[in-house]
Amino acid sequence: MIKKIIAVLLLAPALAFAAGSDVPLDRAPINPNDMPSLQRGAALFVNYCLNCHSANYMRYNRLTDLGLNEKEILDNFVARFSGGKVGDLMKITMDLEDAKTWFGAAPPDLTVIARSRSSHAGSGADWLYTYMRGFYRDGSRPTGWNNVAFPNVGMPHVLWGLQGEQELKPAQRRAEGYMATVEKPVLTKPGKLSPLEYDRAVADLVNYLVYMAEPAAQSRKTIGMLVLAFLTGLIFLVYAMKKSYWKDVH
């Protein structure tokens, strides 16, 4: 089959088209101030991702940013998975050399994945949101899975129990003024979650990954507003001072 443009269209959110991108990325519906979403995302991350992927620069107790206290973090995240201390980094025990043999490539560290996956085609969040919803069945791949956003990816579909299975099916899509036949993944075997619930879960996970990539991002913006407000006032004062000093220069 000729693989042309492959669009991931489950619920058809706004599509972010941009030059140089093979796959148009879906806009990730995330809100960095939505604490319940971030907490659900953190739980998904620790449950599903943190077995093969590390987050070597992120400490468990930083999750206090998400409205959790250290006891909750210790009981729900650290004790159940690594049994370490609440201030530990999110490391994994899997050997990277083994991982390379099993998957063909060592699973990358995910601490700053949301920043490194940014491109001129869209934000890192958009890419991750598209990617996590883009797995489909492909018998030619060693894992049995392929991905529309990351062709021939080494990673199998870890969330398949939640999403179910997708297969590529030809579909009509409105291109610029004409209808084009493209292939897009279509759900063939439902999972535990409905498509809507699955998108919501992936959005939570992506929301968390974006938070983890730069935990200071929200305080950066808050402090930034205060600094700009202060500087605005200062500009008026200094302008008045300059005017008064320069009134005799002609």
Place this chain on the structure above:
Amino acid sequence: MTMAATKKEPVVIEGAGALNTPLSGLLTWVDQRFPLMSLWKDHLAEYYAPKNFNFWYYFGLLAMLILVLQIVTGIFLVMHYKPSAAEAFASVEYIMRDVPGGWLIRYMHSTGASAFFVVIYLHMFRGLMYGSYRAPRELVWIFGMIIYLCLMAEAFFGYLLPWGQMSYWGAQVIINLFDALPIIGPDLSTWIRGDFVVGDATLNRFFAFHVIAIPLALLALVGAHIMALHEVGSNNPDGVEIKENKNAAGKPVDGIPFHPYYTVKDSLGVVVFAFLFCMVMFFAPEMGGYFLEYNNFIPADPLKTPPHIAPVWYFTPYYSILRAVTEDFMFWLALGVAAYATLIVFTSRGCLSKILAVLIAPVVIFLMKGVGFGMTFTLFRGTFLEITLPLEAKVWGVILMGLATLIFFLLPWLDKSPVKSIRYKGVLSRWALTIFVAVFLILGYYGTQPVTDLGTLISQIGTLLYFAFFLLMPWYTQMEQTRPVPSRVTM
């Protein structure tokens, strides 16, 4: 009985109320042992600057401000950064997460790096517009250009330190440029790296240059730049020498003391600049991937070459020139050299330049194209001086990229206009400067993009125009009709 080191007038402070006497006493004590008051007068209170400075005159001071910002934030970063291939990337993320306020310091430094070049390019553009490089300010310009070169080295060394993919492969690409040079190339690039690939040894020496060697040189050069400036006095948008028009007291009639007039005016510039700087730093520190490249959030991997390696934006005009020099382009370059030599021979008044043109041009053309017909031959075969002619296009790419930065040094002698400022120069100079700025921006844009045929063609035309701006300057600045320069500055 106490003896003062030198006999000087006591310093008198007024307006400090009850503190007048103790402050005056303290300053007198210091002034008799250190040239405090004369430094204060020479460089601030009685340094007379033209009163007609406009928008373009903020950027020198802003550049100094950023230099201080980079040094201070750099000191705090070095407290937590680990210059080792194994730990560098993690230590930067440690600064971003675990060091209190670390993210702010790091973003100040990374935004400051780009802001430095924004400000320096605007500062240089001011010099180009108003002829600030013209006599008697040649040394001010030359010190400034050495500062610019040091700044590029500083940025290049610093960019390796986060040890991301772009850090690593950017350094790899640039160091490999030296590899292309004949005879010494391969040894030179190994010597620079300290290894056969970019590695821990490279990171450590780049760190040493970034935090000690270059900053020391920068501080000394900035001192020299300002001392030279204050010796000859500042230029201004009219290009009028204010020292030629003094009042009875010997003060320039169009000059005002730097302090308080320009200290308060520059304060306004500083606050407005701080506002813009903070907008970027707090709300877009990555600046769409131009200030912090996305790929640099992936740790350096010597086994995985990124598909598209682009230097940071401030190097891209030169990177475009480097990539523009392809085998097909060599003919046009050689033709350009021949045409330029012909121009000198037929129109130059100097006998020496004619002789030099006749002697040098054939050698350059020979090195570029050999004897032609696609033939190559080797000199000193089997010795360490073995060299194949004509030199490869990539060698010329490196040479042209180097010349593109160095040619700025010649400006004081290339500009033969009877007037300094663009305000009174003729139409040719105005167009030349406009085209030059456009070419610089276009080359900068194509330097960030992957190679395309159209991009290469545009970069090649841009490269020729870039050099034409400088090399044809002696002609177009003399041919054109200039406007009369007023005797006093205009506000």
